[in-house]
Amino acid sequence: MRTLLLLLAGTIAFAEDDSAAIMTKVAANVEKSTDARRQYVYKQSIISNLVRSNGEIARKENREYQVFPTETGSEKKLVSREGQLRRGKQSINYTGEGFKDKDLDIDGDLIRDLTNDLVDDKKSRDGIPPSLFPLCTKDLPGYRFTSNGEVAYQGRRTFRILFEPVVKRHCISIGGDDECDSPSWKGEAWIDAEELQPVRIHTQQAFQVPWGVKVFLGTNIHQSGFAITYQRVAENVWFPVSYGTEFRLNVLWGYKRTVTLSLVSSDFQKASAASKIEYGGVRP
Numbered sequence: 113m114r115t116l117l118l119l120l121a122g123t124i125a126f127a128e129d130d131s132a133a134i135m136t137k138v139a140a141n142v143e144k145s146t147d148a149r150r151q152y153v154y155k156q157s158i159i160s161n162l163v164r165s166n167g168e169i170a171r172k173e174n175r176e177y178q179v180f181p182t183e184t185g186s187e188k189k190l191v192s193r194e195g196q197l198r199r200g201k202q203s204i205n206y207t208g209e210g211f212k213d214k215d216l217d218i219d220g221d222l223i224r225d226l227t228n229d230l231v232d233d234k235k236s237r238d239g240i241p242p243s244l245f246p247l248c249t250k251d252l253p254g255y256r257f258t259s260n261g262e263v264a265y266q267g268r269r270t271f272r273i274l275f276e277p278v279v280k281r282h283c284i285s286i287g288g289d290d291e292c293d294s295p296s297w298k299g300e301a302w303i304d305a306e307e308l309q310p311v312r313i314h315t316q317q318a319f320q321v322p323w324g325v326k327v328f329l330g331t332n333i334h335q336s337g338f339a340i341t342y343q344r345v346a347e348n349v350w351f352p353v354s355y356g357t358e359f360r361l362n363v364l365w366g367y368k369r370t371v372t373l374s375l376v377s378s379d380f381q382k383a384s385a386a387s388k389i390e391y392g393g394v395r396p
Contacts, residue, residue, distance in 0.1 A: 153180040156179055257273050276318060337358075
């Protein structure tokens with residue numbers, strides 16, 4: 113019996129070590145593919161909603177971006193912005209930048225800041241904050257990885273790897289400049305077995321917001337998590353094609369909103385030094 117337990121323990125340890133090695137290679141491949149991904153231009157569509165506790169949409173926005181390569185990475189240009197807000201029984205539509213409802217526009221400020229933080233992070237090639245997923249080499253020591261078997265996905269062999277923070281922290285980072293000392297998300301990553309690139313990742317909040325923060329700061333977050341799916345556009349070149357989140361935010365002892373955000377990337381085209389690609393008046 114003791115021998116069997118030792119063998120089982122050795123198998124589990126091997127699975128953890130193997131998963132960590134796979135994720136180390138994945139992070140290296142993601143970082144190495146930067147130059148190849150810079151050759152592509154594509155579109156991004158973002159839908160953001162703020163929903164009141166009674167189920168009524170308080171604010172929604174649709175944004176369209178063009179993403180094109182630059183010498184140092186990529187740049188996003190806003191092509192269109194269409195929004196709608198509800199004030200009582202009245203619906204107000206708006207377009208373009210600069211719209212503000214009243215002097216104190218909490219919904220407008222929140223949807224703008226969340227959209228900018230979660231889809232227009234300047235430290236990320238795609239605008240998606242790198243701290244949300246275990247794909248950066250510098251962040252990997254903060255995670256514990258465990259094998260969860262394999263699965264066939266779109267005809268390709270895929271590793272399933274569970275991850276969680278090594279250290280419990282009372283810090284939740286959902287983008288922007290606020291960073292935690294260690295990861296605050298757990299979840300599962302699907303990794304392409306041949307090219308060791310991410311295919312799908314979903315996360316959930318690893319720790320609850322501390323009681324003291326809820327009581328003294330009046331802030332709480334429920335059901336926080338993110339999901340992202342990648343598409344292979346060429347050999348060893350993968351792009352995030354769908355990404356989203358939904359969570360409830362209670363703040364200031366009375367302001368309650370459910371936040372939903374979804375991003376879809378499409379129309380990938382390979383650019384070249386000799387090509388002239390123009391989208392909506394934006395010329396890379």
